[in-house]
Amino acid sequence: QYVPNSQALTIKEIEHYYLDAATHSFFSAITPCTNYQDPTAAAPNNGLGMQTAAEWIRTAFHDFVTGSIYTGLGGLDASIGFETTRAENVGPAFNDALLFFSFFYNAQVSMSDLIALGVVTAVANCGGPKIPMKVGRVDATAAGPSGVPEPETDIQTTLNEFSTAGFNDGDTIGLTACGHTMGGVHRNSFPQVVPASAIGPNNADGRVPFDETVAVFDVATVNDYVHSTGDKGGPLVTTTNKTVQSDLRLYLSDNNQTITELSQSSAYFQGQCQGLFQRMIETVPSNVFLSAPVDPTTTTNLKPAAIYLNIDWKGNMALSGFMRYIQVAGAAAPPGTLKIILIGRNGKTTTTSATGTMSAADTGTGIWGPTRSYPFTLPFPATTGLSGISVSGQTFTFQDSMFVVPGMSNFSPTPPTFSTTSSLNTVSTYTVNTTVAYLTTAPPTSLTATFNIPVPQTGTVSPRIDTSQTATLKKIGTVGPFVIYSAISSHSLSAKQAYGTSMDVAAPGQAAGVLFFKPFNPAA
Numbered sequence: 001q002y003v004p005n006s007q008a009l010t011i012k013e014i015e016h017y018y019l020d021a022a023t024h025s026f027f028s029a030i031t032p033c034t035n036y037q038d039p040t041a042a043a044p045n046n047g048l049g050m051q052t053a054a055e056w057i058r059t060a061f062h063d064f065v066t067g068s069i070y071t072g073l074g075g076l077d078a079s080i081g082f083e084t085t086r087a088e089n090v091g092p093a094f095n096d097a098l099l100f101f102s103f104f105y106n107a108q109v110s111m112s113d114l115i116a117l118g119v120v121t122a123v124a125n126c127g128g129p130k131i132p133m134k135v136g137r138v139d140a141t142a143a144g145p146s147g148v149p150e151p152e153t154d155i156q157t158t159l160n161e162f163s164t165a166g167f168n169d170g171d172t173i174g175l176t177a178c179g180h181t182m183g184g185v186h187r188n189s190f191p192q193v194v195p196a197s198a199i200g201p202n203n204a205d206g207r208v209p210f211d212e213t214v215a216v217f218d219v220a221t222v223n224d225y226v227h228s229t230g231d232k233g234g235p236l237v238t239t240t241n242k243t244v245q246s247d248l249r250l251y252l253s254d255n256n257q258t259i260t261e262l263s264q265s266s267a268y269f270q271g272q273c274q275g276l277f278q279r280m281i282e283t284v285p286s287n288v289f290l291s292a293p294v295d296p297t298t299t300t301n302l303k304p305a306a307i308y309l310n311i312d313w314k315g316n317m318a319l320s321g322f323m324r325y326i327q328v329a330g331a332a333a334p335p336g337t338l339k340i341i342l343i344g345r346n347g348k349t350t351t352t353s354a355t356g357t358m359s360a361a362d363t364g365t366g367i368w369g370p371t372r373s374y375p376f377t378l379p380f381p382a383t384t385g386l387s388g389i390s391v392s393g394q395t396f397t398f399q400d401s402m403f404v405v406p407g408m409s410n411f412s413p414t415p416p417t418f419s420t421t422s423s424l425n426t427v428s429t430y431t432v433n434t435t436v437a438y439l440t441t442a443p444p445t446s447l448t449a450t451f452n453i454p455v456p457q458t459g460t461v462s463p464r465i466d467t468s469q470t471a472t473l474k475k476i477g478t479v480g481p482f483v484i485y486s487a488i489s490s491h492s493l494s495a496k497q498a499y500g501t502s503m504d505v506a507a508p509g510q511a512a513g514v515l516f517f518k519p520f521n522p523a524a
């Protein structure tokens, strides 16, 4: 099993999915919030009464709730992928979610971090609170224990199952009420709850919604229940089949105290849901350590992204990529340009700089505010080298001790335009001519590149990372203080796999000097 080895890189990836919201396809499936993206088809299908945002939230619930605070095992670990044939996991939601997320999976982004991101984005994108997004979850390699409450489950067993996952009775009522504000119950999955009459035009799966605002994360379902208005709390309250009135049993279990408290105000409901959902996605195995949250209101509203380093045979180097600026609430309007100042290899700020100009093509409004990007190329001589850049008074560190040189490398063919459809399934032979610059006075005869390739795994639609393909890079020359190494290797990959492929490069006996270079997806 490949364990992501750099939380900083994981954060960078998740930031891109999360913060470059307006232009990044992670949000495409849940925009608008009514959308249903069938990941096996080429286009959204909105005639089914199904909803991706709701499926993502339910997926996290079914994954996490079988975790145990007593054993320290399970929780949000993507084990749900191995468990979809269980009766307690009825419906297409889980494989729909995992299949969509698998387009974003790679050596630094685990499926379980993507499940968490699914919750965070679905809630924030659809009118709910911003839930802190930490990274570092590790995927299970097999099914975990069972124990997801079903509509038929008696109240004591239900409360025990949540309690094992760390949620007391009041938390359980709150978490379920927060979960049951988006989406609904489908006839095709739960005929014991929903009558056949629910199936109709634009509702082929026969959904009965939890409330009137099926695509808004709001207090409506709680208010409906408490005041007996509208949908009255939804089908798990109102169904005539008493055995499956699980929401009703739950809400009554403390004489409606918790559910009545939740209805006191929209702000109170949102605040409670934020805290409970955070706890849900942070219920992880006890040996998993999560990062600080990705939060652009503190340090990440100005950050470099998609950065790469180049050198030519004359010793001219250049750092390229873009700066991302998010105009979070209260922040200054985005500047037209940014000055990117080189910090040399010796740690000293230089007079070398480049200008990043706001790109009109890459702007838009994400959930934190307008996101702008400033592409730049910063040239400098190999003798100066770099250890970082300074932008608007902030320092961002880089290294030039070992890097893949895109200008001397060749990765072909270029995969088709990224999309989250099966058009990426075509398999081709990808030829990889990897050239690496290594700053050393004692050059080894070769370096080893390890390819981290997402591959199918038995029993789940969630991929795993295969590290068995390697290449040996041989010395081909020197430029200034750098020794240049190169290798050609061939890999049979689907375009989807090519997008998820990254490589690490290491000198013999040393930690990787290049981590997570994405040959086919450098800018994403």
Ligand code: HEM
Residues within 6 Å of the ligand: 050, 051, 054, 055, 057, 058, 061, 091, 093, 149, 150, 151, 152, 158, 175, 176, 178, 179, 180, 182, 183, 184, 185, 186, 187, 189, 190, 246, 250, 280
């Ligand atoms: C006693 C606990 C619970 C029971 C018995 C239960 C049961 C159900 C059932 C039967 C459905 C219908 C699924 C379908 O037809 O596709 C459903 C939907 C849903 N549940 Fe729960 N649930 C519980 C708790 C939770 C919790 C804690 C969450 C999240 C925090 C949650 C989130 C959802 C969501 C978002 C949907 C809508 C899915 C969709 O529209 O595709 N549920 N639940």
